[in-house]
Structure formats: C-alpha cells, structure tokens
C-alpha cells in the first residue's frame with residue numbers, strides 16, 4: 001500500500017512573512033495518514049526547515065544543479081539541499097524543460113545527484129497539447145521516464161517519485177479527467193514494472209495540473225494515482241488544507 005503524498009509547489013511565489021503564517025497553520029493540521037511536503041523558493045528553504053523541523057511535514061527544493069560544489073554562479077547544490085534536511089527535490093518540471101531548455105539528459109543528471117545525496121527525486125513528466133492531439137502522449141511520457149531511469153541505473157531506483165503533469169493542465173484550470181490521468185498513470189506503472197516488481201509496487205505516481213479541493217477526490221480514487229503535485233491551489237492555506245484532508 002503506497003502512502004499518498006501531497007506536494008505544494010509554490011514556484012516563484014510567497015514572501016517570508018507569508019511562508020511563516022502558512023507553515024504555522026499547516027503544522028497544526030498535519031497527520032500520519034498522508035505525506036505532506038512543501039517546496040518553497042530556494043532562498044526560503046532555511047526558514048522552512050526551521051519552521052518544520054521535528055514536525056511531520058517534509059520540505060524540498062523545486063530544482064537543483066547536478067554538481068555538488070564549484071563555480072556555478074546562481075545554482076543550488078544537492079549537497080546544500082541535503083544539508084538543510086530536504087526529503088524531496090523536484091526534477092524536470094515542465095517549466096524548467098520549456099523555459100530553461102532542460103533536456104532529459106540534464107534531468108537525469110539531477111535525478112542521479114539527488115538520489116546520491118539520499119533524497120527522493122520527484123521526476124516530472126508530461127505531454128504538451130500538441131503532442132496529445134497527435135496521439136503521442138504515451139510515447140512522450142515513456143521516453144521522458146525511461147531516459148532518466150536508464151541513465152540512473154537500477155541501484156538508484158529504490159526511492160523516487162514520478163509526477164505526471166500534462167503541460168496543458170498546468171496553471172490553466174483544465175485538469176485531465178480522472179480517466180485520462182489514470183490511463184497515463186497505468187502506462188507509467190507498467191513501464192516501472194520493466195525495472196522490477198518492487199519498483200512498480202513502491203514508486204508513487206503523483207498527478208499534477210490544476211489539482212484543487214474540487215477535483216482531488218475523483219483523481220485520488222484512481223488505482224494508480226498516489227497523490228498530487230499542487231501549484232496554484234497550494235498558495236492558499238485553507239485550500240491546501242482542504243486538499244490534504246480530502247486525501248486523508
């Protein structure tokens with residue numbers, strides 16, 4: 001039985017006083033039935049750690065670089081993420097793939113660096129509307145996943161998460177229907193099976209793309225949806241708490 005994970009991806013939003021209030025409310029509400037993790041902008045990771053240390057709520061980074069130290073102005077190291085107690089790191093979010101031109105190989109290098117620092121990468125994959133309309137969804141998503149997992153190699157596949165986030169559903173208010181999402185999640189589960197029964201059984205597959213308190217229940221009722229990566233709806237504490245209590 002996979003424990004659900006609800007992840008709040010705040011992207012480049014919220015200031016320190018907003019984060020302080022949000023985390024205070026969230027800690028009071030957390031429980032053991034669902035894993036909750038927040039992903040603040042990197043500059044607020046220390047503040048987030050200080051607020052959440054010793055609670056049941058996890059925290060992580062929205063992105064890292066693939067090297068541990070060195071002359072990489074402006075980047076954040078996986079070593080620093082680990083030093084500040086991150087449990088998870090998001091890799092390959094579509095905004096990074098599209099706006100910052102990250103390739104599957106770049107994403108694979110980050111995935112490996114995160115695993116090697118004993119954190120759990122959340123590997124984001126998903127098709128554009130054009131790719132869906134052309135009937136390429138399964139091929140696109142399979143390639144995004146298999147390129148990364150093949151480069152990582154079986155020793156690195158003990159603890160990671162996949163997030164299926166159709167690009168056309170992110171920040172648009174258009175969610176995939178539970179049936180559309182489940183079709184892709186089932187395909188991902190089958191693909192994971194080729195890396196071992198254990199990998200397929202243990203790995204959580206999150207859905208992301210306009211998740212909110214109105215649609216999370218029907219999405220979570222699908223056999224292969226193990227949680228949500230929530231963007232816009234995670235910026236409001238009340239809305240995020242509702243999502244978490246519905247999943248709980």
Ligand code: PGA
Pocket residue numbers: 009165169170171172173208209210211229230231232233
């Ligand atoms: P959204 O973002 O919930 O605003 O669609 C999800 C994400 O990009 O992770």
